[in-house]
Amino acid sequence: MTITKDGARFVETEIDDEVVLMDVESGTFFSLAGTSLAVWRLIDGSRGEGEIAAALAADYDAPVEQVAADVAAFLAELREAGLVTG
Amino acid sequence: MTDGGETGKRPGTMSPEQAVLILKRESRVRSGTVPHAIAGVAVGPRQSWLAGDEFLLRPDECLAFHYARGQGITVARGDGADAIAENLWLNGSVYAAMAAINGFLPFHASAVAWDGRAVAFTGPGGAGKSTLIAALGARGFPMFCDDTLVLDIGGEGAPMAMPGHKRLKLTPAALALTGAARQEEVGAQTGKFYAEPPGGDWQVPLPLGALIFLEEGPDVSLRRISGHERFTRLQDDHYTANIFARARNHTPAEAFATWARLARAIPMLVFTRPRDEARFGEGVDAVAKALRDGLMNEGPAAASGWTSPVLGANGTDRAKE
Secondary structure (H helix, E strand, O other), rough: OEEEEEOOOOEEEEEEEEEEEEOOOOOOEEEHHHHHHHHHHOOOOOEHHHHHHHHHHHOOOOOHHHHHHHHHHHHHHHHHOOEEEE | OOOOOOOOOOOOOOOOHHHHHHHHHHEEEEEEEEEEEEEOOOOOOOOEEEEEOOOEEOOOOOOEEEEOOOOOEEEEEEEOHHHHHHHHHHHHHHHHHHHOOOOOEEEEEEEEEEEEEEEEEEEEOOOHOOOOOOOOOOOOOOEEOOOOEEEEEEOOOOOEEEEOOOOOOOOOHHHHHHHEEEEEEEEEOOEEEEEEOOEEEEOEEEEEEEEEEEEOOOEEEEEOOOOOOHHHOOOOHHHHHHHHHHOOOOOOOHHHHHHHHHHHOOOEEEEEEEEOHHHHHHHHHHHHHHHHOOOOHHOOOOOOOOOOOOOOOEEEHHHHH
């Protein structure tokens, strides 16, 4: 299943090497930097969880099992926050 | 959804000279009658209201201020009105509201001029903003403004800072620490005196070069901040953030876009120092050296390597409150 950003739910902006998001309903801020930003940038509506993890493991030259577990946990956080679906 | 454009009342194309003229024209004061309500909202003693192009403030039973865009400020004085209080309100909340209604961002900060830019220090009341700029004055940095920094944020790039409209005010302890020449007393209730800025004062607009947040800590340090911290700290100044949001009538998304643009455009640092008179000079010297060494031109550090991703939550947008 592909992962999709819920673009109606938030506004985002890039400051330095971070992306700051604001939930337009609650006014809550979120920030993404480093690897979390790398995951965020790969969420484009065409990739699934496994493809995102594989791409990051290659980019960071890191064990795919570890990256896959981290990505799964992070995507769960993003879903919980209402920022992504899928 | 991405950054929306700013939907302000002003196109943001005025020159710094035009901005100065607008502030001067709009801050003219006359005595007269002040309405009891604006936009259908009655304003009683110790209340204020900002709606559209108008601001109404009644700080007590004896004084009232009304600002209307294009008409300037009207002051109504009842029996027992305090001239010192009038001056403080006029240069404080009334001026800030007038500036915000005209599209400027009033910020709670004191600043010095250096290398063609204004360098501003911000923090809550009592954080030491005025004392620091007075001490920097003694080290060759002219005062740019005290207590309120008015920014023209309409253009691209660094906001243009308007020269200060307030005189420097210091406590007796700050006068002693900085060596600034004492002038007349501000008013018995303030415990402050007007003071001659030791390095003189700057009279023309300058681009804002840096915003430095004052904090207390065991050691003297200057730390550059980046990313979300720039964004969230910029909104620490709750009073001016709220008055600006009310004046601009921004949606939360528009307010977000405006603050984000400012966060990107203004280099920011945190200056930490002990509030210990014996170490006061050490902190001032550190700031003076950093300014002379060009601290405003450093870039943020980059990170690398795989670490578990985290979703940082950073509180709540002021515009939503």
